[in-house]
Amino acid sequence: MTQAFDVVIVGAGMVGAALATGLGRSGFRVGLVDQGAAPSYDAAQPPDIRVSALSAGSERYLAELGAWPDILAMRATRYTRLAVWDETDHPLSNVLPRKIAEVVFDARNLSARHLGHIVENRITQQALWSSASAQPSVTLFCGHAVTSLSNSDNYATVTLDDGTELTGELVVGADGANSGVRNLAGIGVTRDQYQQQAMVVSVRYQGPVQDITWQGFYPSGPRAFLPLHAAGNGESWASLVWYDSPEELARLKSLDNSALMAEIQNAFPPELPLLTHIDARASFPIARQHAKNYVNNRVVLVGDAAHTINPLAGQGVNLGFQDARCLQSVLREARRAGCDLANPARLDQYEQQRRPANRRMMLAMDVFYHLFSNRTPPLHLLRNLGLGAAKAMPFARNRVAKYAMGIDDDLPPVIRQLAERLPGFKQL
Structure with missing residues (x-):
């Protein structure tokens, strides 16, 4: 059929569900395919171990799609401050204040109510599945994988594992870092594996929900705290991220909850509240990956299928939403002009807008990775001078904050200058 x-x-x-919603709201006939079943939400469940820091720009987009009220009706944790500091020991550690170069980004300095929200991925996905399903012109095909792709001059066809064929003017690969659509379309990638891995741990702690997310940088990698919702009985949920070598994370994952909790309490900065419970843990490798092209004839890539970045600041999904919003706009203009949706000039507009923007964020994350994940004394001095300068110059600090919030699309000059000195800069 x-x-x-x-x-x-x-x-x-x-990202895929957001794009389907946006196109459906514009009257496009959309077939949305996913191997999984529809996500579910139960307020009594512990939080999803996968969470994202949704920027103010992403919130606006989700509001346009009608999904943001549903997300807030489930649960989302607003944060108004973001703090970073260096935890590396140095010869003057016993003399100088511990966080002499701490930088705090505060929404009040930007005349904003908040910097963003920490939201569980399954909540965002469920809200977007609901909004996509509510569009009469969107048809969902759940529990099916794509087995083949035909990318012809006149139309594109995907064949599902039950033999169903779906044809369209355009096929969008929104199927993640290991994209099958990308592979079937013959689009290559450049990939760099980082030495670190990341372990994510869902925990409860004593105290109220905090309005700050922070990262302390160690030579082995950052250790981060992301606040979540209240757990009752004077406790709150949080997501912790510990970057380290694969060997060290394997050792930590082998510990029972009591021993792991003790290790975390000892290894994390003293700002970490007293932990009371560990619910779940998981680790994953970290890689920077960029598709060599976002478009091949009638196939176009969005989100992680097109690019993955170091998850240092949780910006991956925000970039994906920007891809979806941009492609949505390009396709609306093509339809308005009576063009084929795969018109090369139109799709080139999408790639020319999104590739440089995604590359800028990749560079920003690599600056932080290379600057902080080492024990080299000159770089230690440089990063502390940099943090100290950011602390002393509100204008520079606020430029970085606006960039991370999706308010300003220009990479701050100091980050660009540092990025140009990084290995692999030309290949991004």
């Missing part, structure tokens, strides 16, 4: 659509989107994660 063959079904015809304007656009077929493969991957109904957060």
